[in-house]
Amino acid sequence: KRSACFIEHLSNSQTLEVLHTKGLLSLRFALTPEENIHCQHGIFFQDGQRKVDYVLTYHMKKPGGSRSGRQSMYMLTERAVARSLRRVPHMLSEHHRHQQAKRAKDSATLQAPAEVQTSFLGDAFNGHEDQKAFRREEFEGKLRDMGLELEKDEDANVSGVGFLKIHAPWNVLCREAEFMKLKLPTKKVYEVKKSRGVVEKISTLISKILEPLHPQFEELTWKLVCLSQLLYEEWANYSVFYKYQPIGLVRKYFGEKIGLYFAWLGLYTQMLIPASLVGIIVFLYGCATVNDDIPSMEICHPKTNITMCPQCDQVCSYWKLSTACGTARASHLFDNPATVFFSIFMALWAAMFMEHWKRRQMRLNYEWDLTGFEDEEVSEPKDHPRAEYEFRVMQKSMRKDRKSQHKEEKLTCQDRLPAYMTNIVMMLLMIGVTFAILFGVILYRISMKAALHMSSSPITRNNVQLTVKTTAAIINLVVILILDEVYGAFARWLTVLEAPKTEKSFEERLIFKTFILKFFNAFTPIIYIAFFRGRLVGRPGSYLYLSESYRMEECAHGGCLMELCIQLSITMLGKQLIQNNLFEIGVPKLKKLIRYIRSKQGAFQEEERQKKLQRYEIDHFLEPFGGLTPEYMEMIIQFGFVTLFVASFPLAPLFALLNNIIEIRLDAKKFVAELRRPVAARAQDIGIWYNILRGVAKVAVIINAFVISFTSDFIPRMVYQYMYSPDGSMHGFVNHTLSYFNTSHFQEGKETMDPLLLGYPVDICRYKDYREPPWSETPYEISKEFWTVLAVRLAFVIVFQNVVMLMNDIVDWLIPDIPKDTSLQIHKEKILLVDLFMKEEQCIILALMTNHCVPLILIKYIIRVAYCHSRHTVHI
Numbered sequence: 001k002r003s004a005c006f007i008e009h010l011s012n013s014q015t016l017e018v019l020h021t022k023g024l025l026s027l028r029f030a031l032t033p034e035e036n037i038h039c040q041h042g043i044f045f046q047d048g049q050r051k052v053d054y055v056l057t058y059h060m061k062k063p064g065g066s067r068s069g070r071q072s073m074y075m076l077t078e079r080a081v082a083r084s085l086r087r088v089p090h091m092l093s094e095h096h097r098h099q100q101a102k103r104a105k106d107s108a109t110l111q112a113p114a115e116v117q118t119s120f121l122g123d124a125f126n127g128h129e130d131q132k133a134f135r136r137e138e139f140e141g142k143l144r145d146m147g148l149e150l151e152k153d154e155d156a157n158v159s160g161v162g163f164l165k166i167h168a169p170w171n172v173l174c175r176e177a178e179f180m181k182l183k184l185p186t187k188k189v190y191e192v193k194k195s196r197g198v199v200e201k202i203s204t205l206i207s208k209i210l211e212p213l214h215p216q217f218e219e220l221t222w223k224l225v226c227l228s229q230l231l232y233e234e235w236a237n238y239s240v241f242y243k244y245q246p247i248g249l250v251r252k253y254f255g256e257k258i259g260l261y262f263a264w265l266g267l268y269t270q271m272l273i274p275a276s277l278v279g280i281i282v283f284l285y286g287c288a289t290v291n292d293d294i295p296s297m298e299i300c301h302p303k304t305n306i307t308m309c310p311q312c313d314q315v316c317s318y319w320k321l322s323t324a325c326g327t328a329r330a331s332h333l334f335d336n337p338a339t340v341f342f343s344i345f346m347a348l349w350a351a352m353f354m355e356h357w358k359r360r361q362m363r364l365n366y367e368w369d370l371t372g373f374e375d376e377e378v379s380e381p382k383d384h385p386r387a388e389y390e391f392r393v394m395q396k397s398m399r400k401d402r403k404s405q406h407k408e409e410k411l412t413c414q415d416r417l418p419a420y421m422t423n424i425v426m427m428l429l430m431i432g433v434t435f436a437i438l439f440g441v442i443l444y445r446i447s448m449k450a451a452l453h454m455s456s457s458p459i460t461r462n463n464v465q466l467t468v469k470t471t472a473a474i475i476n477l478v479v480i481l482i483l484d485e486v487y488g489a490f491a492r493w494l495t496v497l498e499a500p501k502t503e504k505s506f507e508e509r510l511i512f513k514t515f516i517l518k519f520f521n522a523f524t525p526i527i528y529i530a531f532f533r534g535r536l537v538g539r540p541g542s543y544l545y546l547s548e549s550y551r552m553e554e555c556a557h558g559g560c561l562m563e564l565c566i567q568l569s570i571t572m573l574g575k576q577l578i579q580n581n582l583f584e585i586g587v588p589k590l591k592k593l594i595r596y597i598r599s600k601q602g603a604f605q606e607e608e609r610q611k612k613l614q615r616y617e618i619d620h621f622l623e624p625f626g627g628l629t630p631e632y633m634e635m636i637i638q639f640g641f642v643t644l645f646v647a648s649f650p651l652a653p654l655f656a657l658l659n660n661i662i663e664i665r666l667d668a669k670k671f672v673a674e675l676r677r678p679v680a681a682r683a684q685d686i687g688i689w690y691n692i693l694r695g696v697a698k699v700a701v702i703i704n705a706f707v708i709s710f711t712s713d714f715i716p717r718m719v720y721q722y723m724y725s726p727d728g729s730m731h732g733f734v735n736h737t738l739s740y741f742n743t744s745h746f747q748e749g750k751e752t753m754d755p756l757l758l759g760y761p762v763d764i765c766r767y768k769d770y771r772e773p774p775w776s777e778t779p780y781e782i783s784k785e786f787w788t789v790l791a792v793r794l795a796f797v798i799v800f801q802n803v804v805m806l807m808n809d810i811v812d813w814l815i816p817d818i819p820k821d822t823s824l825q826i827h828k829e830k831i832l833l834v835d836l837f838m839k840e841e842q843c844i845i846l847a848l849m850t851n852h853c854v855p856l857i858l859i860k861y862i863i864r865v866a867y868c869h870s871r872h873t874v875h876i
Helices: 006-010 067-086 094-111 113-122 124-145 170-179 198-209 219-224 227-234 247-254 256-288 294-300 321-334 337-367 373-379 387-399 413-453 458-462 464-498 503-531 561-598 606-612 615-619 629-643 652-674 688-711 714-724 784-814 820-850 856-871
Strands: 026-028 054-059 149-153 161-167 738-742 764-768
Touching: 124 149, 161 615, 227 247, 227 652, 247 256, 256 321, 256 337, 256 629, 256 652, 294 321, 321 561, 337 629, 337 688, 337 714, 337 784, 337 820, 413 458, 413 464, 413 503, 458 464, 464 503, 464 561, 503 561, 503 629, 503 688, 561 629, 561 652, 561 688, 629 652, 629 688, 688 714, 688 784, 714 784
Parallel strands: none
Antiparallel strands: 026 054, 054 161, 149 161, 738 764
16 A cells, blocks of 8 residues: 655664455554664664665464464465565566466475375364465565565564564665655755745744744754654653753654644644633733622622522521522632633634644645645545455345446445434433433532531531532533543444545544534533523422422522633532543553553563564554544533533633643653554645634634623623612622512422521522512512623624634634645746746757758657646656
8 A cells, every 4th residue: 555655764773554454454553662772683674785665564373282283384375485484576577476486386295195184174174274375465465566576574572473573675665665756856946035034034033932842853964863852852852841842853753744734733732822821810910900890799709798599498598698609709810800801812723723723734734745646636546445444245146136246335324324314313312311310419519508508507508609610510521521432433333334435534523423422411400500400490489499399400609600710610620530541541551551461471570671672573562553533522512511511610721721732742752662553644735624623713712701601690790780879889789680589489399497596587588580570460480680681691602703703714814724835935946847848949949950860769759748738746
């Protein structure tokens, strides 16, 4: 299989794993293990000259019974390999190779007929192993036909595993380079001269200031030193966390697809720096103005004598509003006018991040020669059908008549209809499971609040709200972590049922399903607290109940924004610390330890094992590469935490920044030292992830508008200050938002069991809502203030959404997708190519004018130059 980085991969030692049918053969592709200093150890053939470029591994399951059968099977394999290694594949014809293989098998069979007969008759297991060995030899023969040189190592120190070392000669590399149409520059670098203006001088000064942040190595250094060792020292090292990533070396060692991921992650981390600074400023503004907040001062004032209605039935009693002083002051840290500005800033930040990434991506495409990669994919599609898809097509063709078998079969929508229906039903079922668990957590909060109010400890009763909120958030976190793994497995199973045709289609469908399930899993509790909790409560004397026993929970007097902040912070920090960091390093190490123990090598000490095993044998214990989907997914979910509910948690960008600084080096170390080196793949962009990012950024604008309007007290405060306040200040806002209730109107059996807890009987209590008092003509009906506030809230959502969307479009229009220097560079290269073609054509015309006889080679050259002139490319 040709890859765009074929030369780069075959020029470095690596081990690779691609499983074929039923464990027949595995191709393992790994990087250097921890022994980076021993870069030249164990990577050559027995002759010490030919370098090992790939290592094929396969399992050798030895039967326990027939020893002669095993000897017979190995005799067939070893003799065929020995003859194949002695011949030159590209000098033998196909017919001659088949005849030689046939004579070799006949000769081997004649030498040991009794042993082979005993093996097949005595143990059917040996027959299966012989079939697998034959198919391996057939696969190896195809590799030799491609010009690759092979050498077997079945006497390895890893029990039950055989290794097949592969070397790619220089002529094979040159041939594949021609097939892939790799371009070579006519000059080393094309430099575009710039005018030394103020902007250029500032850019030069910034480059000199940031020079210490770049990795310190020269081109000659990484050519002489092992590339993986250099990446380990200058990239996969926590001590260089402040430096830029060597993206060029990452791309050279792992390929463009992984290089683009780390380039995107690095840019995302850099863009979090200004967002974190602004978030810190907003938080400090809340801390500085908390003593000047009039509503919280009114709540905390010792002379405040407002009696509130019970928060639950029977076990809860009346309480003073002044006891909510701490919650009200803490809510001001996140619910202040600066959060509105921060929401607008983060919406523009997301738009600028997307535009900045498009520019960075175009620059990398130019530097990595990927500008015409998409056109090559269209003209020469390289995505071959998946084996599962071909198997389904084969099953379909076998069910039809023989007359229609000459037609090209494919899976239609009708064939996939059962899989589509299964996908829809299972997706809805999984989302329903998420809502069911959320319902269970709601019941936990309601029952736990009632139980804690019955406690005899005054400390417990005074901290009921904090205890219930924190424990419920931790339960939600544990459930989210568990369901993330379950949903990931379900998404893969559902995608396999669909049987997508290509690997690209399979990956995109898997990503979409996984994102939908994990998005609902992570954000459903947060959405409930932000938009539903405290909205469907009712009023005293007419509360809403779940199952006629559990009264719907209310928000604290400071609003649900504080509870939303607690839930968001615990979920975000827990996922980053446990799932993204501990699991990423702990799980591969644990799997590596289990694989090492199962290989029966655990009896050796570590030092003896390092001396005894070859380098590719050590790589056999590394964890296989599972794709970039988990890496992208955790960053996309984090991007959702940073943008979707940032109005309630301004410190989210800061925690994301701190996590990503560690995440970059953690992923780098995992790729370099913990995982087998993946097969490099060319890619021009990050694929469907960019569309998901744009979708999350659009949804973030709408969600933040609703959070500011309906979750925070920003709109009610503005309405009171400019419409109802007698002096235009916030004095009297708390009393304005509280309604009156006559305690004699409680339903029978729902009144409190301790009405004298405050030391005096209570006739009138207050609750947070806009309703008419009990002495009005329409008692407990919604007042006109409620409709006024609701109208302003909806108007704010519409205005906020449209203004921010317009500003995003302006940012998109102002920032070009292609950087100016890159555009000038491409334009100048095209001019140089045209000049080169014109000079060559003039030389040919001059030669034709001097010589009347035109050689055939010149005619071919004229045609080639004309073709290249039309394509604007030079093939060297």
